[in-house]
Amino acid sequence: MTSTVIAERRTSIGAQRNPASQDAILKAAADILRETGLSGFSIEAVARRAHAGKPTIYRWWSSRAALLLDVYHDQKHVEPVPDTGTIESDLFAFVTALFDYWRDSEAGSIFRFVIAEAQSDATTSAALRAYMAERIDQTAELVRRARRRGEISADVDPELTIELLAGFAWSRLLTGRLDMEPQRLHQLIRQMVWGLKSRGNCGGDR
Incomplete structure (x- = not known):
């Protein structure tokens, strides 16, 4: 050619x-x-x-941050819906892989920069919202699958559940606390799953 x-x-x-x-x-x-x-x-x-x-x-790409967000997504190799057999193990595997990715590559710095730019740049904010909506919908399959298995209450909202977990992850990223002890992360996930189970009788999707 x-x-x-x-x-x-x-x-x-x-x-x-x-x-x-x-x-x-x-x-x-x-x-x-x-x-x-x-x-x-x-x-x-x-x-x-x-x-x-x-x-x-x-x-x-309307801004440097918008281009960085595409680079970040293009390089991201975190399995969004791991299937270990239980929602507790699935969520633990997902968060562990995400923290490792942020900590062990340039990805954490890139994502922090994009979040910061989104606070003052409308186009970056829109790009970040669209990106997060897509990621949350994709990862929410973990929760939908748990509902189908009867592990958690059928009235649990999958997207809101993942958004809660994302908020925790962002907090750790933005404050430089990605080196979380596995036991502490297990405890957090266990408490979260307990709350999902306690919202009435568990059962599969109707």
Whole structure:
């Protein structure tokens, strides 16, 4: 394939994302983060590395934080719905993997930055809300599955349950307390699951 053909494939088509250009931009952004961290990350640096125009990047990602959120999601390898056989073990596995991911890579710093930017930038806030809504709906399958198994009350709201757990996780991330002892995390999850069971008679979905 000639360089001319490659260049044509990377051409932006209005507001629609060209897959080849998007991949090149996300790869360039990830490479810069690995090499320099957040301090060296900018739209200008990504544009140079990806051989893409700044207008193209800003048309697809309204801010640096919005691009970072896509890089964060693109690299995330945490299993959103682990299936260990019980909801207590499922939630423990999910939170443990999430804390490890945040602590052992640039991911924690990226997500903290996005959360901070969302407090003052409306476009970043909208991107974060959309991202979290999708993630909460996906991970809520853990709770739906537990309801079907009869482990918890049938009137438990799956999305609200995961949002409560996400609030705890965010608190730990934002205050630099990801090194939680497994026994303490087990205790928290156990108390949470006990509350889900205590809301009336347990039973599967109707």
